[in-house]
Amino acid sequence: MNTSAKSDGGGLGVGLIGTGYMGKCHALAWNAVASTFGDVARPRLLALAEASAELARTKATELGFATSTGDWRELLADPEIDVISITTPNRFHAEIAIAALEAGKHVWCEKPMATAFADAQAMHAAWRRSGKVAVLGYNYIQNPAMRLIRKLIGEGAIGIVNHVRLEMDEDFMADRETPFAIRNEASAGYGALDDFAVHPLSLLRFVLGGVAEVFGEMARPYADRPHPDGGRRAIENYDIATALLRLESGASGVLTVNRAAWGRKGRIQLQIFGDGGAIVFDQERFNEVQLFRREGAEETQGFRTILSAPVHKPYDRFIPAPGHGLGFNDLKVIECRELIARIQGEKASVFDFDDGLAIERTVHAIADSFTKGRWVTVKA
Amino acid sequence: MNTSAKSDGGGLGVGLIGTGYMGKCHALAWNAVASTFGDVARPRLLALAEASAELARTKATELGFATSTGDWRELLADPEIDVISITTPNRFHAEIAIAALEAGKHVWCEKPMATAFADAQAMHAAWRRSGKVAVLGYNYIQNPAMRLIRKLIGEGAIGIVNHVRLEMDEDFMADRETPFAIRNEASAGYGALDDFAVHPLSLLRFVLGGVAEVFGEMARPYADRPHPDGGRRAIENYDIATALLRLESGASGVLTVNRAAWGRKGRIQLQIFGDGGAIVFDQERFNEVQLFRREGAEETQGFRTILSAPVHKPYDRFIPAPGHGLGFNDLKVIECRELIARIQGEKASVFDFDDGLAIERTVHAIADSFTKGRWVTVKA
Amino acid sequence: MNTSAKSDGGGLGVGLIGTGYMGKCHALAWNAVASTFGDVARPRLLALAEASAELARTKATELGFATSTGDWRELLADPEIDVISITTPNRFHAEIAIAALEAGKHVWCEKPMATAFADAQAMHAAWRRSGKVAVLGYNYIQNPAMRLIRKLIGEGAIGIVNHVRLEMDEDFMADRETPFAIRNEASAGYGALDDFAVHPLSLLRFVLGGVAEVFGEMARPYADRPHPDGGRRAIENYDIATALLRLESGASGVLTVNRAAWGRKGRIQLQIFGDGGAIVFDQERFNEVQLFRREGAEETQGFRTILSAPVHKPYDRFIPAPGHGLGFNDLKVIECRELIARIQGEKASVFDFDDGLAIERTVHAIADSFTKGRWVTVKA
Amino acid sequence: MNTSAKSDGGGLGVGLIGTGYMGKCHALAWNAVASTFGDVARPRLLALAEASAELARTKATELGFATSTGDWRELLADPEIDVISITTPNRFHAEIAIAALEAGKHVWCEKPMATAFADAQAMHAAWRRSGKVAVLGYNYIQNPAMRLIRKLIGEGAIGIVNHVRLEMDEDFMADRETPFAIRNEASAGYGALDDFAVHPLSLLRFVLGGVAEVFGEMARPYADRPHPDGGRRAIENYDIATALLRLESGASGVLTVNRAAWGRKGRIQLQIFGDGGAIVFDQERFNEVQLFRREGAEETQGFRTILSAPVHKPYDRFIPAPGHGLGFNDLKVIECRELIARIQGEKASVFDFDDGLAIERTVHAIADSFTKGRWVTVKA
Missing domain, CATH: 3.30.360.10 (Dihydrodipicolinate Reductase; domain 2)
Known part of the structure; x- marks a missing residue:
């Protein structure tokens, strides 16, 4: 049998922060996108962050991520991670998205951007400074x-x-x-x-x-x-x-x-x-x-x-x-x-x-x- | 065979003014109401008025009215007529309704009441003075x-x-x-x-x-x-x-x-x-x-x-x-x-x-x- | 006012036998057809037959027929009647339709034709002999x-x-x-x-x-x-x-x-x-x-x-x-x-x-x- | 960060034969089932067979299987594989399913069982002999x-x-x-x-x-x-x-x-x-x-x-x-x-x-x- 080029073949390194409704939905999408479309390298599900290390560990196993942490900032420090899925409660979007962009990560953030308009503006400014991709989860x-x-x-x-x-x-x-x-x-x-x-x-x-x-x-x-x-x-x-x-x-x-x-x-x-x-x-x-x-x-x-x-x-x-x-x-x-x-x-x-x-x-x-x-x- | 009490058996005497969309609809209703409900005297379709005597004559034949006229005021003068259906263009509603109520007729007027609010108010006042019934055609x-x-x-x-x-x-x-x-x-x-x-x-x-x-x-x-x-x-x-x-x-x-x-x-x-x-x-x-x-x-x-x-x-x-x-x-x-x-x-x-x-x-x-x-x- | 040509203006003379669901439906149609279409002479609703003279009288008043009888054969003898609506229970269709056609009346009979196929065949044969119109109530x-x-x-x-x-x-x-x-x-x-x-x-x-x-x-x-x-x-x-x-x-x-x-x-x-x-x-x-x-x-x-x-x-x-x-x-x-x-x-x-x-x-x-x-x- | 128990954690070893409509559908399901349900070990997508080694290699990369082959019998010989998805054209179902069951594999076979009834009976008999699980793809x-x-x-x-x-x-x-x-x-x-x-x-x-x-x-x-x-x-x-x-x-x-x-x-x-x-x-x-x-x-x-x-x-x-x-x-x-x-x-x-x-x-x-x-x- 031939070994497939499936694993670690240059696919994006992915970090996920938050594992509620939309966190699971992101995880399912990262799992499915390569098989469904057949024209992109299989993403590498590298790390998952949750409010506690224990919850993070459980969810990483469930959702197929290689490592886990109770501190989302660890994901920003990982040079293997290219893109961060942000699916936390809305009030944390701004802080995490800005930090991720400043750390040179692409951002996939659930809507709405933020609870306060000033926060949305700050996110927007950070994005413009970063030169990175920042996409919102308007899936409809x-x-x-x-x-x-x-x-x-x-x-x-x-x-x-x-x-x-x-x-x-x-x-x-x-x-x-x-x-x-x-x-x-x-x-x-x-x-x-x-x-x-x-x-x-x-x-x-x-x-x-x-x-x-x-x-x-x-x-x-x-x-x-x-x-x-x-x-x-x-x-x-x-x-x-x-x-x-x-x-x-x-x-x-x-x-x-x-x-x-x-x-x-x-x-x-x-x-x-x-x-x-x-x-x-x-x-x-x-x-x-x-x-x-x-x-x-x-x-x-x-x-x-x-x-x-x-x-x-x-x-x-x-x-x-x-x-x-x-x-x-x-x-x-x-x-x-x-x-x-x-x-x-x-x-x-x-x-x-x-x-x-x-x-x-x-x-x-x-x-x-x-x-x-x-x-x-x-x-x- | 027994002769039926159908004709002229005390049913309301009806006059119709206007024979457009809603005029025909009123005529159909006056024709059908007794047979449909079976508990009211058959209305007598006495007279129909239109803009010209000729049109009135044609429509009276079509819609089953006994007489016709090109002058709607003739209907108000007819003591046999109890109720007037008003289905003219909206801008004539006020004049006719007020005159009909003042002539002691009940009024069945198509909606809306009038094009100007003051006219609607005048119709309302005439109705209150008349002691007669004034109903609007809100059929929905x-x-x-x-x-x-x-x-x-x-x-x-x-x-x-x-x-x-x-x-x-x-x-x-x-x-x-x-x-x-x-x-x-x-x-x-x-x-x-x-x-x-x-x-x-x-x-x-x-x-x-x-x-x-x-x-x-x-x-x-x-x-x-x-x-x-x-x-x-x-x-x-x-x-x-x-x-x-x-x-x-x-x-x-x-x-x-x-x-x-x-x-x-x-x-x-x-x-x-x-x-x-x-x-x-x-x-x-x-x-x-x-x-x-x-x-x-x-x-x-x-x-x-x-x-x-x-x-x-x-x-x-x-x-x-x-x-x-x-x-x-x-x-x-x-x-x-x-x-x-x-x-x-x-x-x-x-x-x-x-x-x-x-x-x-x-x-x-x-x-x-x-x-x-x-x-x-x-x-x- | 002009007198309308509405009454007795050459419209068909109509007799109705039966006043259940479909009898009423026929009566409503005979009442409405002239006003609705505007291109036919107003039918003359001449006589109605029911099982008893009393019921017939009540229904004639309700449905707008001029005379009534407890014996449907009287309708067939009336030279003024051109067409007979047959809306009795299905088992009577054959006898009445055949008699009506033989009496020279047009027939408007509710469906189905008959309960027995032989009866339907007999109705068909009577129709062919009669030279009259025989229409079934397939209203759908x-x-x-x-x-x-x-x-x-x-x-x-x-x-x-x-x-x-x-x-x-x-x-x-x-x-x-x-x-x-x-x-x-x-x-x-x-x-x-x-x-x-x-x-x-x-x-x-x-x-x-x-x-x-x-x-x-x-x-x-x-x-x-x-x-x-x-x-x-x-x-x-x-x-x-x-x-x-x-x-x-x-x-x-x-x-x-x-x-x-x-x-x-x-x-x-x-x-x-x-x-x-x-x-x-x-x-x-x-x-x-x-x-x-x-x-x-x-x-x-x-x-x-x-x-x-x-x-x-x-x-x-x-x-x-x-x-x-x-x-x-x-x-x-x-x-x-x-x-x-x-x-x-x-x-x-x-x-x-x-x-x-x-x-x-x-x-x-x-x-x-x-x-x-x-x-x-x-x-x- | 903690390393997740995600990989190779005892999940079923999976082989897939056929990569058409239903083959892809099986692959997507094997990819998604652990993340979706969160209560089963992540399946190991071990090997994929197609009509040619080349097609198999391409599809294995697309669908996330570790190895590939142009000879489906190789999958039956692999002791790591627990279950075989059979999604080939219907006429091959019987041969493959019977061989897989005889090789001690569980079978997940697309419907219908076979094109000839005798083949379906043979599949059924093989299943009864095997003691293994044989499930049909009646997904509705x-x-x-x-x-x-x-x-x-x-x-x-x-x-x-x-x-x-x-x-x-x-x-x-x-x-x-x-x-x-x-x-x-x-x-x-x-x-x-x-x-x-x-x-x-x-x-x-x-x-x-x-x-x-x-x-x-x-x-x-x-x-x-x-x-x-x-x-x-x-x-x-x-x-x-x-x-x-x-x-x-x-x-x-x-x-x-x-x-x-x-x-x-x-x-x-x-x-x-x-x-x-x-x-x-x-x-x-x-x-x-x-x-x-x-x-x-x-x-x-x-x-x-x-x-x-x-x-x-x-x-x-x-x-x-x-x-x-x-x-x-x-x-x-x-x-x-x-x-x-x-x-x-x-x-x-x-x-x-x-x-x-x-x-x-x-x-x-x-x-x-x-x-x-x-x-x-x-x-x-």
Whole structure:
């Protein structure tokens, strides 16, 4: 038998900081990207950091990393590590990302960039100084269906877009009796606006572009929640947020997000109207795109349901047959492949810290508008 | 054979003014109401008025009215006529309705009440003075599915409602090259806000209640349209309107309407979220209600699709079997039956001029807010 | 005012026998057809027959007929009556239809023709002798969506059809504890095969053509039902039937019907596959057609949902705006208009006794095949 | 830093034979299973065999195997290899599986077992002799949604099942001009019956049980196809197959499969009716289950759409949030985990050669029935 060139064949050296939801998702992507795409060297999963050495050791075994540590700074000191996945709680993003970039590492950081806008700006500045790659985990844009939508709009399939509607809803805060937690404090941010708005705004940016002006509104479905220590405590931020949008392109729009919407599990709906047609997308059925084009006989016009297929790249790298369905985790594998392309200096479809800062700027303008009760310009 | 008591058996004497879309719809309803419900005297279709005597004559034959005239005031002078259907262009509603009420006739007037708010107020005052019945043609509220939604909310099936989203979209103005017409002039009103917003607002009022504060935004998908006389002429009002809502109940909401939305034909979508569930409805599938309740095992929770059925009154008066589907015109027959009940002094589920004025007030507050760029209170 | 030519203006003289579900549906259609279409003389609703004079009198008042009788033969003797609506229980169809045709009346008879095939043959022979019009109430074929499907297939929009699947399901016999009734006796026929199969077979015939060979299977979901007199009684026929089909065109097919299918309310699903596309239709959403065509870029191919609209004639006679939805009863109004056209000697899209006999022949061949356990040819 | 126990920590030694569609899918699963589930030792991807040494070397690098060979028998001789993934063309399954079992390896073989029934029997006999684990790649049964359906049926959520309908449709043979290929020869088997029927039959077996009697029908949508050498050649097998089913439980059923069904991409629809409700599932939306239960007020009964969620195990091992969607490849990872469980002697939910043989027996009985034109008993 021939020995394969599989191991240590020049693949990127990878360090992972954080092993929650998204940490595991990064690990699965680093594990899968070479086999899935077949055109990149197999990454070397070198080191994993967690809050304690013990947890780190357990997770390293589970997720396939060679070494582990309770001190994330050790990863920055390792010359074998090329790229750092940052999947910690959001409030640590800035400190770690800046340190990693300053240590000469590429950075793959989960969204949102940071909880405070100043931190996002500092991350952005550090990135610019570093000359390294800094990519954000906006994995929904990696959906082949979303690339199709972008392509269709770019080609004018629905004409000039003049109106968009964006919604994102889940129900993990819908239970009135869910105990008060840190996420309900003002210090944790605006609430749904931070948690959710970045997602539809990233899709909007990906398929269409940026936002010029906003008017914001927020609402509390519940005034208080039971406190673990007894009694009830007033909720300090907002589980619902809405924003009227005026896009840079001149199109009008509206965005609503709600993390207390019973029955919605992972809904991100886009409705995009142009002067030649319309596109509708729902993340709960993310292998489907609804397309209406004003063409052909009127008697046969209608929204068509397009199922993701090998023709929608890179679906074909996962499954050679149409209509079989990608999964949520597959989107992170695609993102990982694009990150590698960016690091290799190739054309890549990812959101970097420029994109991230633009999205954060929009979010903060919405909050600012809500406070002021008037339209606010999103300043570049 | 026995002679039937069918003709002239004490049924209401009916006059119809206007024979367009809604005029025909009223005529069909007056023709069908007795046979459908079986519990009211057959209305006597006595007289029909149109712009010319000739058109009136043709339409009277078509629609089954005994006499016709080119002068609508003749109908008010006829003592046999009990109720006047007003289905003229909106700008004539006020004059005719006020005259009819002053002549001692009951009035069944198509929505919206009037193009100017002052006219709606004058209609309302005339109604109050008259002691007669004045009902508006908000037929979407007559849908048995809508009654089910109202009942479910009233019973607390989805708990206390805290958030609503309303959309209404059609595409009859979506073609950029549709010629400039009167409806594109400022004198014709705000545009989509007038044409459409009253519909979802009527449904909101029917199932939940009124609006306390609004913030409005309007947009033009197209700057101009070809003028029949040549060249292009700037559009003076707005094919798209959006409003942030704060309901009287304290719930938050958002409303968007668009008469230039390619692919949408008769869409009126409601999304209603409560602390115990959610309801979703779409007028394009108006024999269906989507209901999510937080009950039973989590593993089997989901939105259920309820098909209209005899159990949803008065569907049973049309069809004794479930899932067979009412049509748009059937809703007007139900409205006609409710109108008769109101005239007979019985409990009736209709929107009268009180309801109409409240809806108009909301619409005008949205427009006012748009002009001022700030939140506006809907004054009672 | 001018007196209208509305009454007695030469419209057909109508007699109605039977006032159940379909009797009311006929009455509503006779009431509505002139106002809806505007191009036919208003029918004169002259006489109604029911089992007793008293019931007849009540129903005549309700449904708008001038006279009533407890003896249906009186209608046949009335020279003013041109056409007889027969909506009695199925077992009386043959006797009444034959007598009516022999009395020189046109006949509008509800489906199925008869409970025994010999009766259907006798009805057919009487019709041929009479020279009169005899139309069956296959109202599902009157759906503008169904006409669209027929047109699309005729134009080759999905190429040459090679495979069809037909299903019809309701749940009115789904409750195991529904008491034993006449319909569960062998004397009442095969069960679901009689009740339901004629509907999808009529749609198949309408859009595509006839059936050449069949293989039948029937099944009993429940062995017995509680008898009103106590105890349980064995069910003698079949709530479920399936047939393999070989169409005259050479296409293959399968038909399944079930009147004990929980959750299905009025489902009649067609799936039609051709060498250039496919069409899917579901009666529970009968204002929609699903169309897949193999055309354009592969990346945008998909089933499109076409909403019924004025372009789909004669939807426009009911509603001038698309997507607003016809109702089940509207289909009978269309059928009534086609019946009048046929009586007037004009081109009409209806199923007459030729069509009805062909459908009955297929049903009986399926039953015959089930008994014999082998394929059976449908003999013309 | 601590060195992780990741490598060579006692995980199964894996050999892979074949690297097509399913070969890659197996490789991705072997790569992902430890990180995804976190409770099994990381498999050691030791050796890969392909038709040539060169192809094997390329694929080993791509898919992460340590060594490669052009002779699959080398894998059987390697004592480090515990389990062999067999993903070659179906006609090689028998030879390789029997050899692997005789060499003392566990076998993970793609479905169907073999092209000839005698081969499947030989595989089964070899398995029984070996004492080893032999699992078939029926990955659709691994869907958490399918486990939910099985659980619901088992708990009586829809009562006693009395009727099922199964469909599987794709369109890869729908183009009439797709060139004639080996798959169109009689030597390649029955056609759609082999290709597709095993899938819905596996789901039926998984959720409900086996088939007692069948009646089969097959059809050719196209008589011939263009031959690569010029001219057209007659198709020798059948792109469409239908079977009437009588289940062991006494329920009735029907199965239709079509590999020439334009517009269908990966459709496997199940409709399951019981005396207390119904379940509908479609593989094209495989993260959803439709459930109708006869419970609660009639006015709110309807089919509910249940989205896959962490509560549906083992969805939670992939994603901790509901409604985010598993992908097709994830099902193979679950299957891999179950295979490991079976090898470890733990409770496992997989189909072994007993199940596989039962499914093959049903398929061959359908073909036998088609030839004979009569019902055939599926002999155990």
